[in-house]
Amino acid sequence: DNLPRRFGHAATDRQAAYLSSETIASLEANNPLLGACQTSLDLGWFTTDELCELVSHTERATTAAFAKASCEDKPTLSDVQRVDRQVATGTSFVTSVASSQSQSLEDTNESSSEPTDKTGDGPAVVMRKAMTRALDEVLTAHPDVVYVGEDCVQGGYYLVTDGLERKHPLRVRDFPPDETSLLAAGIGYAQAGLLPIVEIPYAKYLDCGFDMLTEAALLPWLSDNQQPNGMVIRLQGFGPGVFGGNYHTHNMLHILPGLDTVCYSNGRDWAQGLRHAVAQARQGRVVMLVDCTALLNQRHLHGQDEAWKTSYPTDSRQVLPFDQVLKYPSGRSTSSDVDLVVVTYGTGVPEALRVQDELGAQTNANVLIVDMPLLSSVPTGLVEILSDLKQVPVIFSDVCKAGPSPLAGIIANLQQSTQLPSSWQYLAAEPTYNPLGSDVTFNSEARLLALASQSLS
Numbered sequence: 001d002n003l004p005r006r007f008g009h010a011a012t013d014r015q016a017a018y019l020s021s022e023t024i025a026s027l028e029a030n031n032p033l034l035g036a037c038q039t040s041l042d043l044g045w046f047t048t049d050e051l052c053e054l055v056s057h058t059e060r061a062t063t064a065a066f067a068k069a070s071c072e073d074k075p076t077l078s079d080v081q082r083v084d085r086q087v088a089t090g091t092s093f094v095t096s097v098a099s100s101q102s103q104s105l106e107d108t109n110e111s112s113s114e115p116t117d118k119t120g121d122g123p124a125v126v127m128r129k130a131m132t133r134a135l136d137e138v139l140t141a142h143p144d145v146v147y148v149g150e151d152c153v154q155g156g157y158y159l160v161t162d163g164l165e166r167k168h169p170l171r172v173r174d175f176p177p178d179e180t181s182l183l184a185a186g187i188g189y190a191q192a193g194l195l196p197i198v199e200i201p202y203a204k205y206l207d208c209g210f211d212m213l214t215e216a217a218l219l220p221w222l223s224d225n226q227q228p229n230g231m232v233i234r235l236q237g238f239g240p241g242v243f244g245g246n247y248h249t250h251n252m253l254h255i256l257p258g259l260d261t262v263c264y265s266n267g268r269d270w271a272q273g274l275r276h277a278v279a280q281a282r283q284g285r286v287v288m289l290v291d292c293t294a295l296l297n298q299r300h301l302h303g304q305d306e307a308w309k310t311s312y313p314t315d316s317r318q319v320l321p322f323d324q325v326l327k328y329p330s331g332r333s334t335s336s337d338v339d340l341v342v343v344t345y346g347t348g349v350p351e352a353l354r355v356q357d358e359l360g361a362q363t364n365a366n367v368l369i370v371d372m373p374l375l376s377s378v379p380t381g382l383v384e385i386l387s388d389l390k391q392v393p394v395i396f397s398d399v400c401k402a403g404p405s406p407l408a409g410i411i412a413n414l415q416q417s418t419q420l421p422s423s424w425q426y427l428a429a430e431p432t433y434n435p436l437g438s439d440v441t442f443n444s445e446a447r448l449l450a451l452a453s454q455s456l457s
Contacts, residue, residue, distance in 0.1 A: 079224075084257075086225050124309035128296040130267025131160050133312055134274045135197070139168045141316070142278065146189055147172045148182060149199030149234075157201050158236060158296050177201075179209030186231045187216050195230060195281055202237030203290070204250035216286050217258035230281035232274070232289065238263075239292040239347050239399050240443075245436035251400050251429055253290065253375065255409060260322060261376040263290040263399070265349035268310035272320035273373060279319070290375070292346040292399070301350055302357070308350060325381035326371040328353060335391050339365045340455055342448070343382065343407070344397040345372050351445045352397060355452055365456050368392075375406035378413045386414070386421055393423040393455045397448055402428035427451050 015024060040046045046054070125133075139145050147164065153174045155162035165172040175182050182198055189196040200206050206213065219229045241249040255261055260280065264270040270289070277287040301307035327333070328349075340359075342352045349371045356367040368389075372382055386394070398407040405428050414420035427448060430441040 080221065083221050083225050086220065121311040121314045124306070124311045125267060126297050126299055126309055127267035127270060128158060128160055130271050130310060130312055131274075131291070131296075132162060132164070134271035135161065136164060136167065137271075137316070138197075138274060138278055139164065139171060142195060144193065145171070145195045145197060145278070147197045147199070148175055148185060148189075150175060150177050150182070150201050152199055156199060156236075158293070160234075160236070160291075160296070161199070179205050180212050183209040183212035183216060183233070186233070187212065187219075187229060190229050190231050191227065195232075195278065197232045197234060199234040199236065202244075202248050202250065203235050203239075203253070204237070204247045206235060206254065210254065213254065213259070214256060217256045220258055220284070225284075228284050229286060230284045232277050232281050232287050234289050234291065236291040237293055238290050240294050240439050242437050242439055246434040249293070249434045249439075249442075251434070251442065253400055253406060255376050255404075255406060258286060259376060260285055260287045260374070261290060261406070262287070262322060262373045263292065263346040263375055264320075264373050265292075265295060265346055265371050266308060266310050268313055269320055269326065269371075269373065272313055272318050275316065276319040276321055280322075290346070294347050295350075298350070301353060320373070322374045323380040325373075325379055325385065327385070328356070328369040328371065333368050333385070333389060335389050337366055338368045338389055338392050340367045340452060341370060341385070341389055341392055341394045342367060342397055342452065343370045343372055343394060343410075344399070345375065345406075346399045348397045348399050348443065348448075351443070351448060354445050355449045358449060359452060359456070363453075363456060367452065372410075375410075378410055378417075378419075382410075383414075383419055386419060390421060391423075392421065393425070394421050395448070395451060395455060396424065396426050397443060398426070398428035399443060400428060402426075402431045423455075425451060425455060 019027075037046075037051055041048065041051070135147065139147065147161065147168075149156060149161070151157065151174060152161040152172060153165040161172060175185065179200055182200065186196040186198040200209070213233075216229055216231065219227055237248055237250070238253075239249065239251050243249070253261060260277075262273055262277070264273050270291075274289065277285075277289060280287055295308075298308045299306055342355070344352050349369065352367075352369045356369055359365045359367055368385075370382060370385060372379060396407040396411055398405045400406055402408075407428070408426065411420060411424070411426060427443060429443045432441055434441050
């Protein structure tokens with residue numbers, strides 16, 4: 001009770017109670033806002049009359065907004081639910097039209113030293129290079145797109161933006177290492193009419209900007225869905241790795257209302273997904289692309305087969321809507337020809353494909369792998385598959401730590417809507433700190449193989 005407040009912002013805080021008048025005057029003399037005004041006058045950016053009018057305009061606008069808000073009815077639950085429906089992923093503002101279903105990686109000609117897929121889009125490349133090309137495509141096609149991050153001018157921590165600043169000067173810019181400022185700038189760019197892509201260098205660093213992330217995601221509710229706030233967030237430095245310990249191999253995600261969160265497993269899907277993400281952001285969505293470090297330069301699925309490289313989808317009409325999932329093998333599946341379903345994303349996909357091959361060789365089991373990029377809500381593509389395979393056991397293999405992970409939320413939503421299969425299991429990474437120089441805490445092929453073998457037996 002005797003602890004005095006210091007530098008609080010509550011209305012009950014009275015600085016005169018614990019600061020002398022001289023100290024208050026000294027602080028006022030160093031007011032940063034007044035200093036900025038004086039600098040703008042010294043540089044000739046504004047005249048005194050213009051600055052005074054700006055202050056008066058701001059005061060009038062604020063007073064008018066407060067008067068309008070004070071006359072509005074208090075929001076009801078139905079009002080909130082109406083906005084919920086408007087910002088729900090399944091009822092996005094715009095639906096991109098795909099020219100064709102995204103092809104399976106199994107369509108890749110693995111015998112060639114430079115494999116190409118059946119669409120004839122050229123030589124296959126690792127995921128990182130497909131991402132760079134996709135960002136270049138977006139910056140070229142959309143003059144209002146800006147890209148901001150930390151060290152992205154020089155290519156970024158993983159060279160994903162390599163060469164983009166030279167081709168798009170002034171639209172690819174570096175910020176200081178301050179994720180709060182980065183995301184706040186993204187909000188400002190969006191409200192100014194631009195379409196920002198904001199790069200967060202490591203997934204763990206998103207914690208530093210979490211308040212601004214929630215502001216961006218929740219703005220539709222604050223503005224009754226009237227204030228445009230569309231942006232794309234690139235969250236890299238995610239998932240398994242042995243470099244940098246917990247802060248550079250973070251595998252937990254913030255799944256927030258109003259935030260579309262997706263995680264792709266290969267370069268072709270990422271490029272098609274970015275196109276859809278930009279279309280959604282243009283209509284006011286906030287989309288977060290989660291990029292697995294281990295996949296950026298991955299070339300092989302087995303041995304030296306180059307099977308994880310993909311060709312680039314040059315037709316800009318090829319998109320990957322959030323509700324779409326990818327199946328390995330592709331094509332319609334029935335309960336009679338599938339023994340087990342594995343639902344996963346990101347690095348979990350190549351792990352699951354290796355388990356699929358091993359179980360097929362050992363037991364002749366037919367395992368269906370479902371690559372589900374959308375993590376923030378249940379995609380309709382997954383619901384359709386589970387509906388067709390109601391009697392088939394399912395493993396949900398999560399890249400994130402066990403607990404409040406993306407697939408745990410998906411399982412809960414499926415159960416609530418009575419769409420969860422009767423036989424299912426959940427596999428996730430260890431709910432602990434990721435040590436430096438070791439990957440023992442992450443989900444793994446061996447753990448998935450053991451659980452799959454148990455399910456089949």
